[in-house]
Amino acid sequence: MAKKTIDHAFTATSLTSSASDPTFAGALSFMRRRFTKDLTGADAVVWGIPFDAATSNRPGTRFGPQAIRRASAIFDNDPQYPFNRDLFAEMAVIDYGDCLLDYGNHHETPKAIEQQARTIIDSGAFMLTLGGDHFVTWPILKAHAAKHGPLALVQFDAHQDTWFDDNKRIDHGSFVARAARDGIIDPDRSIQIGIRTHAPEDFGIHMLHGHQLEDMSAGDIASTIISHTRGAPSYLTFDIDCLDPAFAPGTGTPVSGGPSSAKILSVLQRLHQLDIRGADVVEVSPPYDHADITAIAGATVAMYMLGLHAERRASASHG
DSSP, X not given: OTTOOSOHHHHOSOTTXXXXXXXXXXXXXXXXXXXXXXXXXXSEEEEEEOOOTTOSSOOOGGGHHHHHHHHGGGGSSSOBXXXXXXXXXXXXXXXXXXXXOOTTOGGGHHHHHHHHHHHHHHTTOEEEEEESSGGGHHHHHHHHHHHHOSBEEEEEOSSOOOOOOOSXXXXXXXXXXXXXXXXXXXXXXXXXXXXXXXXSOOTTOEEEEHHHHHTSOHHHHXXXXXXXXXXXXXXXXXXXXXXXXXXXXXXXSOOSSOOOHHHHHHHHHTOTTSEEEXXXXXXXXXXXXXXXXXXXXXXXXXXXXXXXXHHHHHHHHHO
């Protein structure tokens, strides 16, 4: 016990140190990373956006960041599977807490998210966002594009999110249309995985439908994503409703016929060649969850995103 600590999120002496908290106790930051607003020395930053006022069906994703953090406690000690490494041994990661929003002035929300995201991005750190509904990806994409230019969007989702938008709506189903029209993403290099709904427009974005995934191996899906983005700077967004409701019941707009968590995690594991500049996990809605099934899936996807970034950093340092 002499070398162990509790509440690692507050007591950590190094940004690259492992935690020793029991999985059932301690302060619940994402994977026990230090809670801090100090971006100094951070290679990657995790933050939450507790916002669900853009939801078209069942609300509750404002509680998503809390649930994902709680579920992430199971990953905080052993080498993280399947990366077979302590992700934090050489990669300094902090939990930046949540985005500050005024719940009574939703028209100010996009600007508030974008400004706070830019602070993180301008520090040079990789930013991983925990949503929140999928509207939050719109201002985040703007913040990334301001630094990196138009991005290839890699979107895991049951929905295209390309519905009409007058550039004023606060709507989680139209951010892709807005990003395509405004040149924030490059539709020709963007791809949507798991789609099983119809929208009036597709903006030329390539789609892998839910039924197609059933006939493809995880390796084939990953190869399609990598070849379609063609090495472009990419943004990875993961709507948890990409997964079949059997694996993610806690979400606002569940759609049957989706892939299993095992298959999609196997796809994510193979995306280390992507030039991922930022990522998010959205639409986890705890009020509709059971036994933290959806929160665990969301936390696992988020951990894989950090794992991919750790692998890319390791490859760059050796190559």
